[in-house]
Amino acid sequence: MKYVPTLLTEYFAKGYTIKPLNENTYSWDYGMTYNDGTTRFQYVYLSEITEKEKDLLYIYSHVADFSDKLNAMQLLREAEYATMSCICLKSITREGVQIEGVYVQCIFPAELAMQHKELFLAVVHEVATLADAIEKKYIGVDN
Numbered sequence: 001m002k003y004v005p006t007l008l009t010e011y012f013a014k015g016y017t018i019k020p021l022n023e024n025t026y027s028w029d030y031g032m033t034y035n036d037g038t039t040r041f042q043y044v045y046l047s048e049i050t051e052k053e054k055d056l057l058y059i060y061s062h063v064a065d066f067s068d069k070l071n072a073m074q075l076l077r078e079a080e081y082a083t084m085s086c087i088c089l090k091s092i093t094r095e096g097v098q099i100e101g102v103y104v105q106c107i108f109p110a111e112l113a114m115q116h117k118e119l120f121l122a123v124v125h126e127v128a129t130l131a132d133a134i135e136k137k138y139i140g141v142d143n
Helices: 009-013 072-079 110-115 117-139
Strands: 018-022 025-033 039-051 054-065 086-094 097-109
Touching: 025 117, 039 117, 054 110, 054 117, 072 086, 072 117, 097 110, 097 117, 110 117
Parallel strands: none
Antiparallel strands: 018 025, 025 039, 039 054, 054 097, 086 097
16 A cells, blocks of 8 residues: 555554554544534544556445445435545445445545645545444444
């Protein structure tokens, strides 16, 4: 990975909980303090991909497995709050079983992130807060 370790340098130095999961992905246990003083954490995953010869950051957070607790209308309403990210369903395999996972994700140009680190952090923050808001509002958990 060329970009993610560099982008995370100052957050490593500040002691944030960021760990490499493998050679392609980092996890960041991103903390958010709400107006009522409570703090919640949301895992945000960061990896790099190349599409059409462009280096991109893939920033995403797993919200939940799709179930009756999350209906499409609710997800579409929450999607209104996304400006740089989106809510999507992705097929994932867990314990050999194919299921649908609900994710908040953003594909972000690596070059732009390197030039404007505050935009990179804004994207990470949006992905984390939107995923956490869906968990809090519809599932009542802090995964």
